[in-house]
Amino acid sequence: MKKRFQKYLVIAVLCTVVMCLFSVSVMSAGSEATVSEVSVVQSTDTTATGARTFTSDKNSDSSQSEDKISQKPGFAERFYTNFIQDNRYRLLLNGLKTTLLITLFSMAIGLVAGFLLALIRVAHDKNGSVRILNLLAKLYITVIRGTPASIQLMIIYFVIFASTDINQTLVAIIAFAINSSAYVSEVIRSGIMSIDVGQFEAGKSLGLKFSSIMTTIILPQALKNVLPALGNEFISLLKETSVCGFIGLADLTRGGDLIRGITYDAFMPLIAVALIYLVIVIGLSSLVSLMERKLKKNER
């Protein structure tokens, strides 16, 4: 019953997305034209559209608007200039590759690092050990959560690695892993602290080690509880990587920007980029809910 409902929900969401895309594209053929027109006139470029509008401006003032609309390229043509011509889709594709690379690696590293931070904090809260480490972890989390990711990225690239010739993708992975670890650690810590202390005591009373209790009893339950929050964190991480352009890295967002710079069409590349992010996020969240359902079986 529930499964079926969720299937319908996914289908409904996809349908809505497709319909939105369709209606927006139909509308854009009409009203959008004027918007891009303005930008074309303002900029001193030499593309085909620019030249055409310029001549029509000189010819007649009264029939100007009608002329523009009739001479405006259609959806198919704009699709062609923005994505097919000169293989411009490659800018998006390569950008997507970079975005996914950064997201996946920083996610993995952030998860491991966040996990270790959480363990330090929990070990301190549970039995008062590792005081210095705990203080450092607290400081780290405060600083990282208290400053924007874009600033952290630029500090790492333009300040810390300023004198070295380091790969920008690597810098981005380091920056976002650091950023993500702070959030992940707090998510995991809250998960561990939410597990009843009796689970610990029962494990102890059977003669189990702290580490065995942690890995076989506490963490499986804690992770199940925080899975939605972790999914959330990864979704925002994916979107956060869109600031990679700040250090000149050609990620998905920057790929769209590059196309915009060539074709002077804002609508097509931006919507395309937005849709690609949306599709990945939908995929990611359905993956999370799939895992949730699998783990839920022991609740009732």
Added chain:
Amino acid sequence: MSGKTETANNALIHVDHLVKTFGNNEVLKDISIEIHKGEVISIIGPSGCGKSTFIRSLNLLEEPSGGKIYFNGQDITAKGTDERLVREKIGMVFQQFNLFNNMTVKKNIMHAPVLLRLMTKEQAEKRAMELLERVGLSDKADHYPAQLSGGQKQRVAIARSLAMDPEVMLFDEPTSALDPEMVNEVLNIMKDLAKAGMTMVVVTHEMGFAREVSTRVIFIDGGIIKEDEAPQEFFDNPKNERLKEFLKSVLK
């Protein structure tokens, strides 16, 4: 009260002037007692008197602030004692059951013996099924704790504890969190255990159980053992004034 020597002797558990404080609060003031093999000892007392703290000290879930505890003649409060080895031999059943929620009933029972390499997986599985048979829950082997009633959970918890082959079992108010109609199913299992010769220390509010099943009843009040007698004498002829009051209020 037992006035025996203070050195290690042939008692299974020998508690020697145990003190436990939480901050400025002295919960256990001076507790000395000997528990011999095969004894079933009920501990009663008003809430906050330290009976839970006392029983949790016996397997070192609470670290004693003073005094000594000997288990099989070995001082387990001495520095360098491996608490885990001690706990393997001392089973514990909690008021809130504390079954591992992420495992099936069978896995709950098998988990520790397999992880500690006391048994192979097959042996542990066989043992788990035997124990479930004993507590009357073999049909629940593949259920998760959330699918069981309170009484069933507590019976599984007892089975889990028994799987370690403990020399003594500690029960910390095992029936206090149960609906009244489920109390007996747990008490009956405990009675069977007592009959089979298991050494048991039970913190309880079940006066019927204390009277019928136990070999000794202990009254703790204000962190001190006020009375330590055979059940007949304890209930019919209480000497301590505080105990008389207490019995009057609970047996009404």
